[in-house]
Amino acid sequence: MKKDIKEKSMPVRVRFAPSPTGPLHVGGSRTALFNYLFAKKNNGKFILRIEDTDVKRSEQKWTDEIIEQLKWLGVQWDEGPDIGGDFGPYKQSQRLNIYKNYLEKFLVEDKAYYCFCSEEELESKRQEQMSRGLAPKYDGSCAHLSPEVVQKNLAEGKQSVIRFRVQNKKVKFTDLIRGEVEFDASLLGDIVIAKSLDNPLFHFAVVVDDFLMQISHVIRGEEHLPNTPRQILLQEALGFYHPIYAHLPLMLNADRSKLSKRQGDVAVADYHRQGYLPEALVNFMVLLGWNPGTEKELFTLAQLSKEFSIEKVQKAGAIFNIQRLEFLNGLYIREKPIEKLTKLCEPYLKEAGLLVAGQVSQNKLQEIIEVSKTRMKKLSDIVELSDLFFHDKPSYEKDLLKWSDMQDEDVKEALLLCDRILSDLKTWEIKNIEEALISGAGEFNKEKGYPEKNKGFLLWPLRAALSGKKTSPSPFEIAAIFGREKTLKRIQEAIKLL
């Protein structure tokens, strides 16, 4: 009971604790996001802790990458390895002596013991248990070795691990998202908590750190749900309070398995690179498993910090639906002020070799982006959408110039008319260009006996001649950006093909 009081009076402190063994996964970033939002909503602190006890698989570059991508998303922590805090260090590899102390204490109190069983022995026992339809669990061979034997084995350098004495009891806890959850610990067997005094395993390090860092709520992915009873048992044995748990639903592949590579990109960096905006990714991810219960679907991080509620988080896993991400991203792209959008597009154009420094003015570039942006789902799309503005000579087949059942001669006439209209134009402004061509199209149709309203007989050949593409912005937009000289040149080039 005392425990409960403590839990309720604790200030809110949550953490995101990734292992730096690879790029930041979208699933992980959503967990980070939910933790961040929960902290903000409750005026609490959000802590970043790097779980790098697995020295072989952990690399500094992944820690750097995780930090970079989280910052890009705008998920900012209050304490972490890069900025410090009152509960540091925030990398587990720097806390080894802390775990060692607790491990030694555990051994002295006989709450844990050395186990010298070999991998092979354990494996064969496991097989045997499974064949009898039992849950594989450690049989306790080393649970009651005499101190002398243990000392002797250790002195001989015999391979060993440290096991925690798991009590045979039911473990019950209340999950903020799932409600009451109960596990039977007697099925667990004595679990391994460390490979040696200097090499603690996941469960042990987590429990110690969450306690020492005064974590109030553990918000993590559903895959950790079965880990929870082990950690609760460890907390009890260590005399720690229990944090409150909340297990988030998983992000799923289209086939409902846990989101994985193979079926698409899973690294935040992949989406970053392709030109998804952080606003869109955040909005998309938060809606995967949460919604405010209203029909509102567009949120900024700041709004979410106020409106988020852990109680409204879904229980079932959610498929990562890229189409919806694309839709949201397109929306955010269209809403971006043009100066900002242009800046965001520039790297993609440069990388593609289209944009060479000093060749295109900032104004011109903004115009290009402006007429292309309704077609963009992601920033990288700008390359294909706008390349026509950067190439000197478009390459296309003559037939591209034909609209409906026009013959070469008809197309030629259309282009000659366009040439005349545009040559005569006094001021080269999109409004004038459009007006002149629209009325020209009407006359052209009347003259040729085409359906009056169908302006394609004039405009399609023009647009094709200018863009060299089946789909593009309107001929008016292109002509305005090209300028008179380039526009007329393109028309002449097209006429020569006929």
Add this chain to the structure above:
RNA sequence: GGUCCCAUCGUCUAGCCUGGUCUAGGACAUUUGCUUCUCAAGCAAGUAACAUGGGUUCAAAUCCCAUUGGGACCA
């Protein structure tokens, strides 16, 4: 194999706790129409779901049980 979790349109979900207002709402996708030289964007409309079977109740998407299906974890 064991344990645990989950189940409303193709997808994300509202509704479920506190049964009747649900002929089940919204969004993405899809289809159609409008706009239109193209592709988008925009606007309008349409198709589409309570996994199954039992209870409880005057009444169940909503409560209970079972089944089925899916997933995670352990190894």
